[in-house]
Amino acid sequence: MNPVASEKNGESESRLQMPDNVKKAIALLILVLILAVFTYRIIYLEEKLEEDTIKKDELGYVSDEIWYVCSSRNILYKIFHIEPWTPCGECYNIVFKVNNAPPKDVLEEISRKHNIAVLREVAETKDSSKYTIIYVKVMDKNSLERFIGEIEKKGYEIETYVRGWVYGKAFDIHKYLNLEHPPLVKYFIAFSILVGGDQPRQWRIPSMVSGVLILVLSYVITYLILRKRYGIYSYYLALLPPLFLTI
Incomplete structure (x- = not known):
């Protein structure tokens, strides 16, 4: 193998490699975007669920x-x-x-x-x-x-x-x-009702919080596992699982 060519390849790879601080900034930005989209979705869906279930005479329960x-x-x-x-x-x-x-x-x-x-x-x-x-x-x-x-x-x-x-x-x-x-789940729901009142949007706070935590943990774990091997692509892979699309 030609050592000169190998050295040139190494130099070109190092030039293409993104600095760690930029990677972290991008990772954080993507995480914030994920949380923003997810928060919007759960708030919108919660309001729609409450309205629809009361209209259908399901009394607010899903x-x-x-x-x-x-x-x-x-x-x-x-x-x-x-x-x-x-x-x-x-x-x-x-x-x-x-x-x-x-x-x-x-x-x-x-x-x-x-x-x-x-x-x-x-x-x-x-x-x-x-x-x-x-x-x-x-x-x-x-x-x-x-x-x-x-x-x-x-x-x-x-x-x-x-x-x-x-x-x-x-x-x-x-x-x-x-x-x-x-x-445990019933105690979380009971505590949420006790704090914010007995109403549908309050019942759902524990499941919303747990959904956000699962999403954040899955993103962080994906990033920690894949960042050294795949670099920036690990951030986008974290968006693909069905968990994000259906949670």
Whole structure:
């Protein structure tokens, strides 16, 4: 091999090689762009999801959120005895005992008398058993208790009432704790609800944060593994996995 030619090739490669500080600057810039695009996507999709699910009468829940969010709410209420605030103010789920909900006309009469707004009714049937939940907005807890007291005087039994977002459509959802799955995710969701209120965009913060962390870690790992071998191309390879396109 000609040593002169080899030396020339080495010199040309060194001239073409990008300085480390430029590489790092490009890597950082690409990471910032990734995060900007990803943040825009999740904010846009979250707003669209909330709007679409409420329009479709899915009550703001998407897929398995009904199980994880409702169980997180139940953990706060049943285990820690905490009632998180909601954007609508004093809003409560009133759960009637099985097959024991009042007819609509009776409910309307009592709610008018106590100035209670019945926002929604959720009913789920399993075999011959029917659970009915009404979602109400009240002035304060005293007016809620007077409202419940009059309903019970008419012979209708209430199992429980829970402050928060309206429960999803599932039988026995007010009792569900999702014990068949590890608790960590539910605790993250419960903490997020506790801090920012019981509302769809707040439920999704833990998954948004974890998505961003996964994206950043995958980018950094790709860069650390490939930078010495492929140089600048490693930055672009980090953008290609399905993780970035579908997260």
